[in-house]
Amino acid sequence: MSTRTLFPFCASPSGLEAEQEERQIALEYLADAWNAADTDGIDTEALAHAALFAAIATLVRDYGEEAVAKLIGNIPDRISNGEYTLDRVVQ
Known part of the structure; x- marks a missing residue:
């Protein structure tokens, strides 16, 4: 199961x-x-790098380099705000 x-x-x-x-x-x-x-x-770091590459390459193909560069530029703030923290406790 x-x-x-x-x-x-x-x-x-x-x-x-x-x-x-x-x-x-x-x-x-x-x-x-x-x-x-x-x-x-398979090493999880290798999985993460492969997943990021596949995701970014797909977004570039669909939306273009400039749009994806802008999107990627916003990720540090989103990480700092906890959007990618799976075990985050929201108060």
């Missing part, structure tokens, strides 16, 4: 529930693949 890993998502500004649900499902697929690779002994 497989257990799905659930990732929390901050609500998008548009508040589109369908988009939120699709992203959650996509993260569940990625969690399954991540867990399978981890079980096979």
